[in-house]
Structures are given as structure tokens and as C-alpha cells.
Amino acid sequence: MIDPVIERPRLTRYARGGGCACKIPPGELEQLVAQVSNRVGPAVDPVAPLLVGLDGGGDDAAVVELDEQRALVTTADFFSPVVDDPYDWGRIAAANALSDVYAMGGRPLTAVNLLGWPRESLPMELAAEVLAGGASVAHSAGCHVAGGHSVDDAEPKYGMSVVGLVDPHRMLRADAAKPGLPLTLTKPLGIGVLNTMHKATGVVFAEAVDTMATLNRDASAAAVATGVRAATDVTGFGLLGHLHKLARASEVTAVIDRSAVPFLDDARAAAEDGHVSGGSRRNLEWVTPHVDFGGTGELDRLLLADAQTSGGLLVVGELPGYPIIGETTGFSGHSIIIR
Ligand SMILES: Nc1ncnc2c1ncn2[C@@H]1O[C@H](COP(=O)(O)OP(=O)(O)OP(=O)(O)O)[C@@H](O)[C@H]1O
Ligand SMILES: [Mg+2]
Structure with missing residues (x-):
């Protein structure tokens, strides 16, 4: 040890x-x-x-x-x-x-x-x-x-x-998402697979450490300032798990553009090498009945369900400087549709 x-x-x-x-x-x-x-x-x-x-x-x-x-x-x-x-x-x-x-x-x-x-x-x-x-x-x-x-x-x-x-009038709630709004993610995914690889090999991923140690303060303040009503943070249940909870609570569908979701360097390679935690696999199992995956392959599904630690905010609205990964629509049978 x-x-x-x-x-x-x-x-x-x-x-x-x-x-x-x-x-x-x-x-x-x-x-x-x-x-x-x-x-x-x-x-x-x-x-x-x-x-x-x-x-x-x-x-x-x-x-x-x-x-x-x-x-x-x-x-x-x-x-x-x-x-x-x-x-x-x-x-x-x-x-x-x-x-x-x-x-x-x-x-x-x-x-x-x-x-x-x-x-x-x-x-x-x-x-x-x-x-x-x-x-x-x-x-x-x-x-x-x-x-x-x-x-x-x-x-x-x-x-x-x-x-x-x-401020109770400007609070960000998971059950307050409305249809027709962009979805923004303020930190890249891939933290879980890189942590799993770090544990197995000792290799240090400095970018992942910096990402995890970064406060969600500025993103939160920007969301409140622009009048956003709904948000959550992406942690152990992964993007798909937390997005499902938010969409379910708000009775909307989240449509995700797979190619717009940001990932840390090396995350895909770590997943390809098998560094996927049991928690991430359980996340995927839990959300699968609620997701229309379209043509999304198994590795991409696992990466989207990857258990994050100290991940970013998932914001229902646009935040300047952060990537938009999809949008909300009225509920159409699935919590999440991936395109
Ligand atoms: N032992 C517990 N007793 C009561 N409520 C719990 C318990 N554990 C979790 N919860 C509640 O279950 C819900 C989901 O928990 P979860 O830990 O995913 O939320 P969270 O605090 O946003 O997670 P994270 O800290 O990873 O962002 C939350 O409302 C949380 O307060
Ligand atoms: Mg949380």
C-alpha cells in the first residue's frame, strides 16, 4: 500500500x-x-x-x-x-x-x-x-x-x-425545469473513469484533480443572475442519473446531443481499458428503462452514466462560457432521449 x-x-x-x-x-x-x-x-x-x-x-x-x-x-x-x-x-x-x-x-x-x-x-x-x-x-x-x-x-x-x-425566490430547484430550454453542463465528464484508473495504477490525472477541486460557485452565481430556475449538480449517479431525476421531478424530457457533451482528455481511453466503476454500471442499469438511447453504443452509455465526484452543475438554461449539451421538451415517454 x-x-x-x-x-x-x-x-x-x-x-x-x-x-x-x-x-x-x-x-x-x-x-x-x-x-x-x-x-x-x-x-x-x-x-x-x-x-x-x-x-x-x-x-x-x-x-x-x-x-x-x-x-x-x-x-x-x-x-x-x-x-x-x-x-x-x-x-x-x-x-x-x-x-x-x-x-x-x-x-x-x-x-x-x-x-x-x-x-x-x-x-x-x-x-x-x-x-x-x-x-x-x-x-x-x-x-x-x-x-x-x-x-x-x-x-x-x-x-x-x-x-x-x-434567496427563496431565486432558488435553483430540480423540479422547476420547463420545456423548450437549453441544458448546460459546467464541468466535463470522465472524472469517474479517471479516478478508477488512478486507484488501479497510481497514475495522477492533474486535469481531473483540478476539475474536482474547482468550486461550482461561479457557475451557480451566473445561473442565479440570469434568472435560471432549475439546476442540480452531477455527482455519483452520473449525468444520466441526475438528469433523469431532474427531468422526472419536472415532468419534462431531456434531449441530449451526445457529440456536445464535454469529456476530460483520457476519459474515453480509460473506459476502453475497462476502468469503469461498479457504481457507474449500476447508474446505467437504473436509468436504462427511462432513456431512449437511439444508436448510442455501450461505451458511450457507460461514459454518460459515469459516476462523477464533485462534478459540474447541470443547468436548465444558457450560461455564457459553458457548453450547451441539449434541451428540454414536453414529456414524451422517456426522461432522456440521446441523439
Ligand atoms: N440517509 C438519508 N436519509 C434521508 N434522506 C437521504 C439520505 N441519504 C440521501 N438522502 C436524500 O436523498 C436524495 C438524493 O440523495 P443524493 O445523495 O443523491 O443527493 P445529493 O446530496 O444531491 O448528492 P450529491 O451530494 O452527490 O450531489 C437527497 O434529497 C438526499 O437528501
Ligand atoms: Mg447534489
């Missing part, structure tokens, strides 16, 4: 899955959440009205109204290592946790760390690097990191719980 060149433990070797690819598969998660909702009703005499909760398959974060202009956004995200470098893993995990606030059109205020650490097999100095990476990204977003919770764990896990603010 020691990297022969830098003589440091390879963090990805300490976990079975990695990043958002280790999420519980979408179908199983929905069943789990539904079982609880069926047994336990809503909050009794709530202190504040819930604007966004678990209805319609849930959204990126929960939102409660504070007053006419302000609502509170809460979200939590943590996962096992996606890269071997502890500082980079921290940066990526923080950018990913903050992303759900940006996906609602909000701004993060405070975060607390969520840390699981195998103290007997990995030095605490590495945990400090992970936390420092996380704090550096959160601080660059103007978000305080002011606490956390840490447990001894069989596998390393890291993430954050984040609280943000949003």
Missing part, C-alpha cells in the same frame, strides 16, 4: 469504493428513504416552513424559509478517498460538499468536518493534511470551517456538513 516513489501510503488502497462512486445506488436509496417517510410523518409544529425536502426524490439540499428574502440551505456529504494525495482529497471533498449549496443557488456560510479515520493503520498527520485541504477550499469560498466530528473507522472517510443562505 506504499507508493514506491514518494513512500507514502496510497489512500485509495484503504477503501473499497471511492468518492461519489461509493454512494448507495439510486434505486436502493430511494426505497430506503421512502420506507422511512412511510413510517414517520413530517415534523410536528415545525419551527420554520420546509421549502425543499424529500418530495419527488429529493433535491441537492434541504431548504427552510427564514423570512421573505432568506432561506437556510443544509446538506452533508462524505466519502472514501478518490485520490492518493491527502491534501487534494480534502480539497475535492470540500468542493463536493459545498456544491450542493451552489446547486440550490445558495452561498455557503459555515461548514463542519465529518471525518472517519483508521488511526491504527494511517498516521494522523495525513488526516491533518486532508482537513487542511478541505479548509483551504471552504475558506476560498468565504465559508467558515468551525467544527466537526471525528470517529475511528475501518476506512478513511471525509466530507462536510454545510449550511448556506439562498
Whole structure:
């Protein structure tokens, strides 16, 4: 488990899955959440009205109204290592946790760390690097990191719980897409296959690391400024999984132009070499009944369903400087049509 060149433990070797690819598969998660909702009703005499909760398959974060202009956004995200470098893993995990606030059109205020650490097999100095990476990204977003919770764990896990603010009238919801609008994707896909290859071979993909550590802040602010109403972030369920959830919740069909979808360099080659995670295969299985794939081949299907970690925003509307990958139409029998 020691990297022969830098003589440091390879963090990805300490976990079975990695990043958002280790999420519980979408179908199983929905069943789990539904079982609880069926047994336990809503909050009794709530202190504040819930604007966004678990209805319609849930959204990126929960939102409660504070007053006419302000609502509170809460979200939590943590996962096992996606890269071997502890500082980079921290940066990526923080950018990913903050992303759900940006996906609602909000701004993060405070975060607390969520840390699981195998103290007997990995030095605490590495945990400090992970936390420092996380704090550096959160601080660059103007978000305080002011606490956390840490447990001894069989596998390393890291993430954050984040609280943000949003204007309830300008919030970006997954169930607010309308027909006849362009679909924009703000980060290239391929992160999952490159992470899977990194875990298997140790090769570092700097472009993928930079992409994952980049905040979705600017894209979110641009979407809110241009009056966009619907968006989500593309993470563990892949472009197709998150697009299906958004289209289903909004009762529209998303028509995707396959050739317009951006990918990181090397992503296709990594997929051709078989570096496709089990999570990505489960994503594809889950969405397949809802997708008209046209002539799309198996490899392209897998790449479009590839589990992303800290992926970009999928925005229903046009954002200057970011690629348009398709459009919405009225619901026509499938959530997604690929051309
Ligand atoms: N254990 C849980 N209990 C209740 N709700 C859950 C649980 N796990 C997930 N959810 C909810 O299920 C929905 C889908 O979860 P998912 O993790 O895909 O959303 P997400 O936070 O946007 O993902 P990501 O962080 O990868 O962008 C969300 O509304 C989420 O809050
Ligand atoms: Mg999300």
C-alpha cells in the first residue's frame, strides 16, 4: 500500500469504493428513504416552513424559509478517498460538499468536518493534511470551517456538513425545469473513469484533480443572475442519473446531443481499458428503462452514466462560457432521449 516513489501510503488502497462512486445506488436509496417517510410523518409544529425536502426524490439540499428574502440551505456529504494525495482529497471533498449549496443557488456560510479515520493503520498527520485541504477550499469560498466530528473507522472517510443562505425566490430547484430550454453542463465528464484508473495504477490525472477541486460557485452565481430556475449538480449517479431525476421531478424530457457533451482528455481511453466503476454500471442499469438511447453504443452509455465526484452543475438554461449539451421538451415517454 506504499507508493514506491514518494513512500507514502496510497489512500485509495484503504477503501473499497471511492468518492461519489461509493454512494448507495439510486434505486436502493430511494426505497430506503421512502420506507422511512412511510413510517414517520413530517415534523410536528415545525419551527420554520420546509421549502425543499424529500418530495419527488429529493433535491441537492434541504431548504427552510427564514423570512421573505432568506432561506437556510443544509446538506452533508462524505466519502472514501478518490485520490492518493491527502491534501487534494480534502480539497475535492470540500468542493463536493459545498456544491450542493451552489446547486440550490445558495452561498455557503459555515461548514463542519465529518471525518472517519483508521488511526491504527494511517498516521494522523495525513488526516491533518486532508482537513487542511478541505479548509483551504471552504475558506476560498468565504465559508467558515468551525467544527466537526471525528470517529475511528475501518476506512478513511471525509466530507462536510454545510449550511448556506439562498434567496427563496431565486432558488435553483430540480423540479422547476420547463420545456423548450437549453441544458448546460459546467464541468466535463470522465472524472469517474479517471479516478478508477488512478486507484488501479497510481497514475495522477492533474486535469481531473483540478476539475474536482474547482468550486461550482461561479457557475451557480451566473445561473442565479440570469434568472435560471432549475439546476442540480452531477455527482455519483452520473449525468444520466441526475438528469433523469431532474427531468422526472419536472415532468419534462431531456434531449441530449451526445457529440456536445464535454469529456476530460483520457476519459474515453480509460473506459476502453475497462476502468469503469461498479457504481457507474449500476447508474446505467437504473436509468436504462427511462432513456431512449437511439444508436448510442455501450461505451458511450457507460461514459454518460459515469459516476462523477464533485462534478459540474447541470443547468436548465444558457450560461455564457459553458457548453450547451441539449434541451428540454414536453414529456414524451422517456426522461432522456440521446441523439
Ligand atoms: N440517509 C438519508 N436519509 C434521508 N434522506 C437521504 C439520505 N441519504 C440521501 N438522502 C436524500 O436523498 C436524495 C438524493 O440523495 P443524493 O445523495 O443523491 O443527493 P445529493 O446530496 O444531491 O448528492 P450529491 O451530494 O452527490 O450531489 C437527497 O434529497 C438526499 O437528501
Ligand atoms: Mg447534489
